[in-house]
Amino acid sequence: MGDFLDGIRRPGRRLPLPRAMLYSALIFAAGIGMGILSKVLDLTPSNELPAFLEALDLRNFFSRIGVWIFLSVSISVYSRSPLRAALHVFGFLAGMVGSYYLYTVLVAGFYPKSYMMIWIGMTMLSPILAVVCWYAKGRGFIAVLISSIVFMVMFRQAFSIGFWYWDITYPLELLLLLATVIILYQSPKQIMLVIALGVLLALLIWRIDWLWGLL
Structure with missing residues (x-):
């Protein structure tokens, strides 16, 4: 291990x-x-x-x-x-x-x-x-996945997402999101993958929450 x-x-x-x-x-x-x-x-x-x-x-x-x-x-x-x-x-x-x-x-x-x-x-x-x-500052897919989850959490703090809207929740938390990208950065390819996967996870969780609310 x-x-x-x-x-x-x-x-x-x-x-x-x-x-x-x-x-x-x-x-x-x-x-x-x-x-x-x-x-x-x-x-x-x-x-x-x-x-x-x-x-x-x-x-x-x-x-x-x-x-x-x-x-x-x-x-x-x-x-x-x-x-x-x-x-x-x-x-x-x-x-x-x-x-x-x-x-x-x-x-x-x-x-x-x-x-x-x-x-x-x-x-x-x-x-x-x-x-x-x-x-998260390591190598390989697990490090990227951990970084993506961190980014996703900060993304959800910075943005409020609904079916017809996508708003900034709090301006200073948008700065925190950008700062999170900086501290997680290791290479252009790595951070692009982190951001893409993080946004995808955030949207997936939002979709699950939305469907749960319909039940």
Whole structure:
């Protein structure tokens, strides 16, 4: 099994332990900072924000899942090994979710248990998904398939598709989709295949959802 996975993508050179621990700590700290920033923006009325932040509508941007998927995938694919990807993504999301809901409970004074449990559940699952995403920067069909699924998820975040329409859901998530193409890029042929397969999967899932809605 190890040889098979190494054939897709081989882990990089192991870092010295102090540097590896420093990187993990910095990613965890970044998660804490992003969680606090997201909650502060969420609690601040938009008309009290600087004009450029109000125009970007970052309050709603950070409340959507797309940006957190993108950041987690980015952390995963640029880690040196699948194990480091699992550790880094879990640390980032644990820091983000922990700081966000601690701020919510201790500062904002309310306890959204149902939403919190959903995010805790996704954080607990994140190491497994991070390992899978790490292989997106590998070689062969499996790597292309994983990249296509990542692209499909971000595509569905950026676009709202109906029987007679195809709209941009949120402008900043369109930028995230373009950034996803950049982080997944390995060659012109590879990325064209990723985009084509990703769009096909997105349309297929939309079609399945549409047919399910008719039942």
